[in-house]
Amino acid sequence: MNGMPERGEEILPGTWEYQWFASVVTKTEEFAGRPSHWNGRLYDQPGAIAGVIEADGSMTISREHVLDPARPGYTEGHSLTHDERYAAGGATRMAVFRARASLSALGDDTGPGASPIGSLEDIALESALADRFTSTYGGRIAESLTEQDLPVDSFPAFPAYTTATDRLMSSLSRPTDLGPGELRDLLESTDRSQRFNVIADRVIETQLGDRVPESHRDQLRQDLTGSLRRGLSGLTMTEWSQLTHQGSKLNWGHDAAELTAIEFDLNLEDIKAHYDSWNTKHPGVEPPELPDSLRETFLDREEGMRQVWAERGWPAQQPVAGREQENYDGLRTQIYPNEREQEIAKLQQFLWSHTAPSQHTDSAAGAGERPNNVREIGSTRKGQRGVE
Incomplete structure (x- = not known):
């Protein structure tokens, strides 16, 4: 959650480090069936971060955490020690994850319904897709x-995000009329900024067809994807927690997907009922947009889901509407009784920095900026079991 160090010296073509990482990218392209957006420029990544792909297509990779520990495992004739073998395996996983990240196009995140690059929802979905590819x-x-x-x-590096996304791929199969693998392929090949929109478009085309006027689509995308965005981005505190056990993160991901799917399905059924009813009573006449009463139903349903989360002990994702600033200002001065409460407060402040209205004016990946879509190495796995 801290700012990332600036990139280090360039790693030049012809060096072992460059050639090895380039071979990982090439193999990743082959298995994925899609080209990388890496422009061929590679730099050292300082600090406790494996690497990132920059907005201009250049990439960074850590010598300390990836390149150096990987080398013994790829040196012909070298007899590996136990520690070297596991270090090389871990370094390979990080390299594949970064290579897979280079396959995702950012896209234009300024249009209606687009996900800002570096937003919580974008980070959650991209991390999950890259994580599942790397595990496979x-x-x-x-x-x-x-x-x-x-x-x-093969254990997920992002257990909450990845478990939730896996389950949503299955639950969204029916409304999209795509198998889980087909839906995943569709998202993988779609620009990051448009992935939630493409789900909504597929559902509208499959479930409603030409009953929906084109002028209604932007709003319907928001109505349909709202639960998906909240369900995945709402896992941020759980995923970034250093005190929550990995198994508990899997459970939270499963539960989040279950609740998200329920809200999505109910909203879709209400939307279908609106257009079906109008079409039956007024065939051939363009239907009106969803009534305000139905939008109130959506809001009530959202509040109901938040209450379910709270009752299950999930740390609140957002404060009461209109009281955000007071809530987060107070977090800095409260005295917390234990380490868990302290961590929750810090994570809530982090979320506020990403979700406050003042943070939504610019893209998170504007010119010269680096999306905060990476986590420090070793930040989620602790020697002790941690808090369930």
Whole structure:
């Protein structure tokens, strides 16, 4: 959650480090069936971060955490120690994750309904997609590049995000009329800024067809994707927590997807009922937009879901509307009885910095800026079990 260090020295073509990472990117392209947006420029990434892809297409990769520990595992004839083997496997996983991230186009995030690059919803979905790809193909990519038997961990690096997204791929299969794999492929090939919109468009086309006037679509996209955006972005505090056990994060991801799917399905049924009823009573006549009473129903449903989350012990994602600034100012002065409460307060302040109205005026990935879509290495796995 801290600001990322500036990139280090350039890693030049012809060096072992450059050639190895380029080979990881090439293999990632082959397994994904899509080209990378990497422009070929590679730099060292200082600090406890594996690497990032910049808005201009250049990439950074950590010598300390990725390149140096990976090298023994890809050196022909080298006899690996136990520690070297596991270090090389972990480094490979991080390299594949970064290579997979380079396959995602950012897209224009200034249009109606677009997800701002670097927003909580964008980070959650992109992290989950890259994480699942890495878990599936990381080991196979390692096998294709070395004869060494490297243990590439398949457990999700982002268990809450990835579990929720996996489950949503299944629950959204019916309204999109796509299998989970087909829907995932659609999202993978769509610009990051338009992924939620493309889900809504697919649902509108499949479930409503030409009954919906084109002028209604922008609002319907918001009505349909609101629950999806909140469900995934609402996992931020859980995912970034250093005190929550990994298994508990899996459970939170599962529960978040379940609640999100319920809200999505109910909203969709109400929308369909509105257009079906009008079409039955007034065939051939353009229907009106959703009535205000139905939008109030959507808001009531959203509040109801927030209450369910609160009753399950999920830290509140947002304060009461209209009292945001007072709430977050107070977080800085309160005295917290234990480490868990202190962490929740810090995470809430972090969320406020990303969700406050004043933060929505500019894209998070504007010229010269770097999207905060990475987490410090080792920030989620602690030796102790932590808080459930």
